[in-house]
Amino acid sequence: MRRQNKKHRTIRKCKSGPNFTGQHLLHNPKTIKQLIETVRLQPTDTVLEIGAGKGVITFPVAEKAGKVIAVEIDADYADLLREKAKCSPHITIIQTDIREMRLPARPFCVVANIPFSITTAILEKLLGSEGKAFQRGALILEKGAARRFTEHATSDPRLLMWRMHFLFAMITVVPRTHFAPPPRVDAAIIRITRRDRPLVPAKDNTRFLAFAAYVVRQSRLSAAEALKGIFTPAQLKKVLMSANADREQPVASLSPEQWASLFHAMLQHVAPYRWPRL
């Protein structure tokens, strides 16, 4: 009989089906290889795998990385993984909900085919202050979510803030037929890499978020229109020029570097009482 986990019983499904939502197991060897190669693992790397399932990613990753921490919520999968990994001391299996787990304090990478239903929670954890030691990763997300993260144009202030610290790249679309059972929609591999130097220091994240939220609220407007509540006309001319931005450029098309330049110009030239607040 399947073991019941009291804490997570509410999200258990019927006995014959998957136990938890998002159990779309990857079975295409090319996609598994491409996911792992995306991170260019070194023997010194520690890898966190989120949602290890039956281990199709865990064990090939363990051949390349120095240490693998495989997190899996499902007790049956976790038991199976422990059994398979018993001769691999550098693989640690942790049976828990990733949302409740403390992330490693030392530098780590992520390789994961994540449960799509908790994409936002996982990314918030990795990219926010909890993920200070997160260096780079390759993740499989729903294609729509992957596009939102990697397409240049965005009006999402939080994503803009994360882009001050990380680079996001679309690697490839993964057809739903590469999973069993197949999800409702296609997926995609994305790469996330921490910038060598953030465009905005972490101590200014909240200020940047307030600035970005204020500016994108006027996102139908041109950059000049959206910023005129913050800068005087004379300042605006200068700051747009130093950000290499066009007056008529739509806000959603500003690059991370342009956002950072405009934000730093606000800190430098505008009195703090005029900075937007959240």
Ligand SMILES: C[S@@+](CC[C@H](N)C(=O)[O-])C[C@H]1O[C@@H](n2cnc3c(N)ncnc32)[C@H](O)[C@@H]1O
């Ligand atoms: C998309 S499957 C991937 C499984 C395996 N890595 C693969 O590619 O075949 C996602 C896995 O995440 C697990 N999972 C779901 N919610 C989770 C959570 N909150 N914390 C940790 N693991 C979770 C599921 O049980 C499932 O095994």
